[in-house]
Amino acid sequence: MNDTPLIRLDHLSAKVRLPDGGRLTTVNNVSASFERGTSTAIVGKSGSGKTSLASIIGLLNNDYSGTLSYDGRDCAAWSDADRSHFRCRHIGFVFQNYSLIPHLSAWENVALPLQYRGGTPMRTIRRRAVRMLHTVGLAKRADSMPSRLSGGEQQRVAIARALATDPDLLICDEPTGALDTETGDMVAAILFRQVQELGVTLILVTHDPQLAARCERRLTIDRGKLS
Amino acid sequence: MIRMIVKDLRINPLRTSLTALSMFIGIVALIAGVLVGTLGRDYLEAVNARLSGKTPTYSAIIDVRSLADARTTTTLQERLTTFRPGTASAQYHLNDLAVWASSGGGMEIRHVTIVVTDAERMGVMPAPIIEGAWLNGADEPATLETVVNESARQYVHDGTVTLARTGNPQQVPARVNGVVADGADEPVIYINAITLQRYWPQAWATDGLTILVHPEKGVDDQHVKTALDDLLSDVGIGSVSSWNRSDNAGDYEQVIGFLRLGVIVTAMLLLAVSAIGMINIGLAGIEQRSHELLIRRALGATRASIAMQVIGSSVLLSLIIAFAAVLISAALVWAVPWMLPPTRRSNRRRTRTRRLWSRQAHPSPPRSSAPSPRPSKPYDCNPRWPCDDSIMEGLRVKTWVLTRFENHAALPARQPCLFPMQ
Numbered sequence: 001m002n003d004t005p006l007i008r009l010d011h012l013s014a015k016v017r018l019p020d021g022g023r024l025t026t027v028n029n030v031s032a033s034f035e036r037g038t039s040t041a042i043v044g045k046s047g048s049g050k051t052s053l054a055s056i057i058g059l060l061n062n063d064y065s066g067t068l069s070y071d072g073r074d075c076a077a078w079s080d081a082d083r084s085h086f087r088c089r090h091i092g093f094v095f096q097n098y099s100l101i102p103h104l105s106a107w108e109n110v111a112l113p114l115q116y117r118g119g120t121p122m123r124t125i126r127r128r129a130v131r132m133l134h135t136v137g138l139a140k141r142a143d144s145m146p147s148r149l150s151g152g153e154q155q156r157v158a159i160a161r162a163l164a165t166d167p168d169l170l171i172c173d174e175p176t177g178a179l180d181t182e183t184g185d186m187v188a189a190i191l192f193r194q195v196q197e198l199g200v201t202l203i204l205v206t207h208d209p210q211l212a213a214r215c216e217r218r219l220t221i222d223r224g225k226l227s
Numbered sequence: 228m229i230r231m232i233v234k235d236l237r238i239n240p241l242r243t244s245l246t247a248l249s250m251f252i253g254i255v256a257l258i259a260g261v262l263v264g265t266l267g268r269d270y271l272e273a274v275n276a277r278l279s280g281k282t283p284t285y286s287a288i289i290d291v292r293s294l295a296d297a298r299t300t301t302t303l304q305e306r307l308t309t310f311r312p313g314t315a316s317a318q319y320h321l322n323d324l325a326v327w328a329s330s331g332g333g334m335e336i337r338h339v340t341i342v343v344t345d346a347e348r349m350g351v352m353p354a355p356i357i358e359g360a361w362l363n364g365a366d367e368p369a370t371l372e373t374v375v376n377e378s379a380r381q382y383v384h385d386g387t388v389t390l391a392r393t394g395n396p397q398q399v400p401a402r403v404n405g406v407v408a409d410g411a412d413e414p415v416i417y418i419n420a421i422t423l424q425r426y427w428p429q430a431w432a433t434d435g436l437t438i439l440v441h442p443e444k445g446v447d448d449q450h451v452k453t454a455l456d457d458l459l460s461d462v463g464i465g466s467v468s469s470w471n472r473s474d475n476a477g478d479y480e481q482v483i484g485f486l487r488l489g490v491i492v493t494a495m496l497l498l499a500v501s502a503i504g505m506i507n508i509g510l511a512g513i514e515q516r517s518h519e520l521l522i523r524r525a526l527g528a529t530r531a532s533i534a535m536q537v538i539g540s541s542v543l544l545s546l547i548i549a550f551a552a553v554l555i556s557a558a559l560v561w562a563v564p565w566m567l568p569p570t571r572r573s574n575r576r577r578t579r580t581r582r583l584w585s586r587q588a589h590p591s592p593p594r595s596s597a598p599s600p601r602p603s604k605p606y607d608c609n610p611r612w613p614c615d616d617s618i619m620e621g622l623r624v625k626t627w628v629l630t631r632f633e634n635h636a637a638l639p640a641r642q643p644c645l646f647p648m649q
Contacts, residue, residue, distance in 0.1 A: 058525070060524070080530050081529045081530075084524070084528060084532075085527070085529075087525070088527025089527075095522075099518075099522045099525075101519050101522060101523075102519075103237075103238045104234070112523065113526045113527050115231070116527035116528050116532065117527065161526070165527075
């Protein structure tokens with residue numbers, strides 16, 4: 001058994017440049033660790049730094065100070081290509097506004113990370129994409145364009161896409177934020193099933209207390225500080 | 228990646244089409260500019276070559292001792308035919324030659340430009356042959372032969388033109404070998420010098436001789452002049468008294484160069500405008516797709532793959548359009564010569580449809596006992612309708628074998644020749 005946490009944040013800080021030239025601290029000296037197969041909710045008000053922290057953890061932003069390590073490996077020295085490859089193989093993202101590519105069909109959206117991973121024939125990729133859509137109950141809508149799908153269906157396609165590469169880490173930024181309660185519950189059920197059945201590490205960024213309560217751990221962020 | 232790039236091109240078909248169109252116009256304009264410049268230059272050179280000789284052409288005025296002896300003239304012509312440093316053509320000065328033509332109700336002497344020359348003139352001052360053939364070589368003609376330009380066509384009747392001399396009642400019919408487009412507005416009749424001296428010796432009263440020389444590429448003109456002097460000395464005719472360049476390439480070269488530069492610069496500006504438009508559209512597309520590109524980054528796309536995808540669609544589109552433009556331009560290259568003034572190639576088509584002289588109507592000019600010669604290449608009759616009987620017979624036999632006709636009478640009828648040989 002590997003005791004090293006999947007992710008370790010050590011005195012992590014990040015700032016963004018404001019239009020007036022000033023700098024705003026979005027993540028302020030955050031230290032935390034995330035174990036494998038656990039679910040963690042990061043809650044906080046709007047503008048508290050939740051999404052900034054999630055993007056740093058997801059290797060989308062490397063403009064930070066402190067240490068971010070995966071499996072004990074410091075990510076600071078990684079090149080952009082290394083970060084992209086790691087993201088492609090080990091991290092899945094689900095965003096609030098679904099973020100499907102509008103001119104690609106459902107299965108093509110799901111197939112994207114597999115295409116970027118490379119080395120797999122297109123026929124196999126399509127088969128796997130349709131299987132992932134079947135997992136979220138959308139196998140019959142594989143050829144539908146995003147504009148033809150409801151909000152809940154789009155978010156399920158986004159979840160299928162995030163899970164397509166069997167990631168170790170699933171980062172969900174307000175995954176039910178744009179959905180009604182019933183659909184939100186269905187989407188949340190799918191996400192938590194991945195944690196329980198596949199051992200995926202889930203980081204859930206939300207301001208929904210009910211959704212946060214379903215996670216094993218809850219971290220609150222306020223003005224960039226984690227508590 | 229290719230799949231993604233192709234998919235990108237299909238996101239917005241209208242934008243892709245318009246981008247492609249602007250680029251296509253730019254490329255075709257550039258190619259057309261170069262093409263027009265090059266063909267225009269070739270065309271002007273060809274026109275100039277008709278009027279004043281190929282570039283360069285030198286005119287040698289000969290200080291003549293005597294040209295009365297037919298053997299001397301024949302020897303000169305034979306030596307000019309094999310002149311090594313270039314192509315040389317003699318032009319004999321005979322001032323009292325004219326044409327006997329109808330005027331109002333009667334016939335009278337008409338003074339037109341008459342050039343007494345040889346078959347080699349075509350090598351120095353190439354003029355497209357509109358109908359028939361050019362003058363024959365020195366040892367071949369069996370009759371007094373001429374060629375007329377388009378303006379002098381009016382003097383041709385039944386395949387002959389009647390020549391006369393000032394102050395002399397004698398009229399001599401001369402066979403017309405063909406019609407040339409020599410670029411001259413006034414009527415010009417070209418007479419084969421050897422045939423004139425042989426078949427109408429009374430008219431052979433030369434006042435002088437000019438030899439036009441077009442040196443081979445890389446041959447110094449002074450070397451050519453020396454060679455010509457040696458030739459004249461060997462034949463015993465005289466020597467070069469004046470040696471001048473007669474073509475006017477220098478006058479138009481600069482103008483052509485400037486025009487070509489102008490066309491190319493304009494075309495390049497057009498290409499630049501379409502390229503800038505394409506870049507602009509590309510940038511707008513990137514801005515429009517920034518959210519999508521961020522999603523792709525989150526899904527594992529590297530910066531390089533994003534750049535390749537964005538640029539790749541433009542590059543692929545450019546390649547497709549460039550290929551199409553090259554095809555269109557190739558078609559243009561093929562089509563442009565057909566738009567230019569007559570050439571030998573297009574003349575052949577005309578020859579088939581415009582048969583002004585029939586064999587039956589063609590009179591017999593003074594004949595010699597020599598057998599009927601074949602026209603020499605490259606100023607031959609249309610090879611599809613050879614004038615020589617033996618060739619025609621050969622064609623008939625070939626046709627018979629190919630079609631397996633049993634009956635010789637069933638073979639295609641003999642085609643009439645435009646300018647039949649005697």
